[in-house]
Amino acid sequence: MPTLSVFTDVPLAHKLEGSLLKAYRQDGHRNKTFLAYKVCMTNEGHPWVSLVVHKTRLQISGDPSLDYEYLPTVGMKSFIEASLELLFGKHSEAIKENRVGGVHTVGDSGAFQLGVQFLRTWCKHANVAYVISSQKEPHGLVFQDLGFKVYEYSIWDPEKLFMDPNVFLNVVEQIPRGCVLVIGNIMDCKFSHHQWEKCMALLKSKQIFPFFDIPCQGLHTGDLEEDTRILQYFVARGFEFFCSQSLSKNFGIYDEGVGTLVVVALNNQHLLRVLSQLKRFARALWLNPPTTGARIITSVLCNPALLGEWKQSLKAVAENIMLTKERVKEKLRLLGVPGSWDHITEHNGTHGYLGLNAQQVEFLVKKKHIYLPRNGRINFTCINASNIDYITQSISEAVFLTKNPKN
Amino acid sequence: MPTLSVFTDVPLAHKLEGSLLKAYRQDGHRNKTFLAYKVCMTNEGHPWVSLVVHKTRLQISGDPSLDYEYLPTVGMKSFIEASLELLFGKHSEAIKENRVGGVHTVGDSGAFQLGVQFLRTWCKHANVAYVISSQKEPHGLVFQDLGFKVYEYSIWDPEKLFMDPNVFLNVVEQIPRGCVLVIGNIMDCKFSHHQWEKCMALLKSKQIFPFFDIPCQGLHTGDLEEDTRILQYFVARGFEFFCSQSLSKNFGIYDEGVGTLVVVALNNQHLLRVLSQLKRFARALWLNPPTTGARIITSVLCNPALLGEWKQSLKAVAENIMLTKERVKEKLRLLGVPGSWDHITEHNGTHGYLGLNAQQVEFLVKKKHIYLPRNGRINFTCINASNIDYITQSISEAVFLTKNPKN
Incomplete structure (x- = not known):
């Protein structure tokens, strides 16, 4: 039949x-x-x-004391802590105030998927996303698939051959109140102090929600702190935001998407509520994130000698x-x-x-x-x-x- | 402020x-x-x-010829092929006819997430899912989150202390045309030949779409083939279906969700179309699935000596x-x-x-x-x-x- x-x-x-x-x-x-x-x-x-990855991988695979049990849905706790410290610095006030947290994700795609699912459910008014970067970003598609209207802008001026801060400022001026602003790689955009001030004030007054993408901290200038300076501005100004942090490219662990969806909230109470909802989404997406990459990275970040070697390699x-x-x-x-x-x-x-x-x-x-x-x-x-x-x-x-x- | x-x-x-x-x-x-x-x-x-996992892991981590590059979005080709052969047998007609394929996923949660996203988009009439198993299944939530109406049934009769085939048959009789039927662990349900025949005929005539869950092939009876016998019936009867296949539990690689969303179609042309759409969803979910677990498993499945050891351990x-x-x-x-x-x-x-x-x-x-x-x-x-x-x-x-x- x-x-x-x-x-x-x-x-x-x-x-x-x-x-x-x-x-x-x-x-x-x-x-x-x-x-x-x-x-x-x-x-x-x-x-x-990074050479330090090879030897850490070997050392880990020969360690008889390790178990290979499921990670919790939020991921490996030590990995998340080390990642947050890498992003915001050892002495970050926001970390001390317990208002910064994260969920261990399957790479940066996983981080965006998780973050956008959250925004769609809990920030229903924010159904428009503006994406601004020096390049074409892949994450616009995730917003689009989940029902957002997406507008994309590049700060590269192909005529004058430079990264134009005015493109960024124009976007910030025109975007509607309460929408999401995805901020990709705009590090080569030379803002004046005045331009930054204006930009921050506009974003704040319009209650724009920033969603940063930090795909390869340290590979831009070779300096880990320099590469996240823009985040520090936003933290210092009391912004709440999401940040997709991927550690696959700057360690050279391409075959394991190792990421974190970072959450910065105004206080610990809000943070815990957001993380509890993110955990719910992560449960349906992959239940437990993969361990191998996170384990290698945590071993490097938590060992001063290995950390030094890694920084040198960057x-x-x-x-x-x-x-x-x-x-x-x-x-x-x-x-x-x-x-x-x-x-x-x-x-x-x-x-x-x-x-x-x-x-x-x-x-x-x-x-x-x-x-x-x-x-x-x-x-x-x-x-x-x-x-x-x-x-x-x-x-x-x-x-x-x-x-x-x-x- | x-x-x-x-x-x-x-x-x-x-x-x-x-x-x-x-x-x-x-x-x-x-x-x-x-x-x-x-x-x-x-x-x-x-x-x-499984002991064979320990030694394979060590051997892989010391192999200088391996690279750690991104996997394609559909995943590791050799892993998918080996997984399908494990599920349907080396001499499966459906595999020979090129109408069976799969997408490498982040565990069984990832497989369900991917499959349900596809069904929601491309089988819009199928907005009801019936879940039947010997236990409470976690995957009902995924359907629910994606807008399905979900009904769950257990075949365990707590009074008579046995797995009741009539529960299954009653569900099959009452479910509406064109819906999704998630079939979990029903292996201990002793159907008579007549009951199977009736069940298959009803499912076929009502165009029910089966979605199987095979979370730990080989750990049920100790026999890999015996544990997937129900799938063979459905393949032989020309059903199209999805199957979530997880290989984390039966290898003991818990910290890496290693799964496949298996697709059985009527012919190669349909299969390729479905896989192309699934790839699109996988791209937004995690872009590249993690490699470590899949690499260990493929090494075991493709080496007759290691495969023998693994079977013995099961x-x-x-x-x-x-x-x-x-x-x-x-x-x-x-x-x-x-x-x-x-x-x-x-x-x-x-x-x-x-x-x-x-x-x-x-x-x-x-x-x-x-x-x-x-x-x-x-x-x-x-x-x-x-x-x-x-x-x-x-x-x-x-x-x-x-x-x-x-x-």
């Missing part, structure tokens, strides 16, 4: 990502290069792993990134490529804009087998001694060719 | 679980016993871990459970406790009903410091050489005291 499928009306989902990587993989050209990896790469072209990565950026700029200068390439070294972090237009990017992808996103934002750790000449030479050709349409 | 908290209206969430364990932990009595652990315990009172656990049940029954008989205690040995698995009434259970908890749920369903692996005498003696007292109200 032929049966009608219950799945008859289910369409094939639209592919969300990965087509650039797929094209790169299928490309047989010997000079092919992929500049869009999400994670920090080594000079040898492998995902970077600093080395940040220095290496800056060195690569300097080299790229210098090579473009020596090739006589017109224009200032200062924007490359003016911004920190693994990723940055090359400042190329769509036509130039297309030339690099189609003719030079160099794969990068259409907006020209690349991962500078994908550039190393063995491909830098080919890449800079190709950028040079792209710029010259598109300058003179006859060629 | 005092600020109004955005969390002012958030109430403290109602505690969902853990009060029995909490009471046990706070109890200072030297004979206190907890009989409600979810997982299989060793004779020494620790969560059981068999040993099942035999040990049956031995404990025999001993409990024998001791109760020797103590002259009235009634037949055959129901204890007539059912397989770690958990089973003692067949005590609420008053008897209360006596055990309050007077004897033996902690068990109100329905008297205990984990028999919590009983061992050092507590069996105290437990059976206490059960005896409970039965005698409640038989004669004057005492």
Whole structure:
């Protein structure tokens, strides 16, 4: 008897990502290069792993005293405490006042999923989310799926080649009262004191709820404190907020999403109520978060010697990134490529804009087998001694060719 | 300036679980016993871990050739393939026909979350879920949170002390067309051939969508194939269904939720469409599932020697459970406790009903410091050489005291 499928009306989902990587993989050209990896790469072209992770992993797996029991739904307590201390500092007043807490999540996607589920249920008026960052953030989709109206803005000005504080200020001015503001990577945005003051006052008066994303603390400037300075402003000003904190990328534990949804409340009573509701959502999402990554990270964060080694490894990565950026700029200068390439070294972090237009990017992808996103934002750790000449030479050709349409 | 908290209206969430364990932990009595652990315990009172897991974990952590990169959103391909083969057998026709697939999830909670999100979006008419099992299942809550109306039934008859097939049949008769039927542990339900036939025909004609829960294959009877026999019936009859498959409990990897949401479709085309949509949901839930547990399990399942060791360890656990049940029954008989205690040995698995009434259970908890749920369903692996005498003696007292109200 032929049966009608219950799945008859289910369409094939639209592919969300990965087509650039797929094209790169299928490309047989010997000079092919992929500049869009999400994670920090080594000079040898492998995902970077902090050395301290390798030895901690080995030590943990050989420890006969460990058990492998379920974690509580909120997660590993020592991991959450160590994560919060990392984010807000050892002497944070807010931590001392017991108004900062967190739920251990499955990476930053898990943290956003959990936080947005909470907001949808308990902050019903906040059904609009504004997302502002220096890049396209993936978390807008989570808000959208859960019924929020989402508006996204980038602070990168592709004409003037800089991060424009006015974009941020304009967004803050126009957003409606009581909505959610997702604040991604805006560290390279140089606010004046006056601009900050204005921004904070507006957010406060309009009761905007900030939701920060800290995906790789320490990998931006190489300095853990510097990378979370913006959070300290908001804590000091008495804001309540959520923050997604991921520790996968800055330790190099990519195969375990290790995150925390951080909650800052006005007092302990509010904090406990929020955490109790978050626990309810986490229970339905994954019941118990995975342990391995959190265990490695906690071992490192709670051991001063290992912590020192980890900090050194972050600093080395940040220095290496800056060195690569300097080299790229210098090579473009020596090739006589017109224009200032200062924007490359003016911004920190693994990723940055090359400042190329769509036509130039297309030339690099189609003719030079160099794969990068259409907006020209690349991962500078994908550039190393063995491909830098080919890449800079190709950028040079792209710029010259598109300058003179006859060629 | 005092600020109004955005969390002012958030109430403290109602505690969902853990009060029995909490009471046990706070109890200072030297004979206190907890009989409600979810997982299989060793004779020494620790969560059981298959020995093969320890050595595989060590071997993996010392393997320099492994990378720790992100898994794809659908998860580890080799893990999914090995899991499906475990569930449906090496020579499954459905696997050969490419109409069986899966998404690697964060444990069984993750599998249900993912599956129910899909059903809510793509099977909109199916807004009612019936849950049937031998116990109270946690997954009803997930359906409820996502807007389903949920009805729950247990096949355990506390009067006649057996698993009643008629409860299942009655549910199947009364459920409305096109709804979801969650089928938990009903393995101890002895259907006649005729009853199965009737049940299948009804489910098919009413286009009921089954959602199975296989939380610990192999730990019920000690035989991997026997424990999934019910699935084979449904596959053979051409049903489409979902199945949450968890491999945390039967390997003893409790700290990593290792699961798969298994999809059985009528053909490959439908399967691919469903998987593509599930991937979309998984992307928003956790983006990449954690690797450690899946890597250990895949290493065991794909290595015939390790697989053999693991199967042996499951068999040993099942035999040990049956031995404990025999001993409990024998001791109760020797103590002259009235009634037949055959129901204890007539059912397989770690958990089973003692067949005590609420008053008897209360006596055990309050007077004897033996902690068990109100329905008297205990984990028999919590009983061992050092507590069996105290437990059976206490059960005896409970039965005698409640038989004669004057005492």
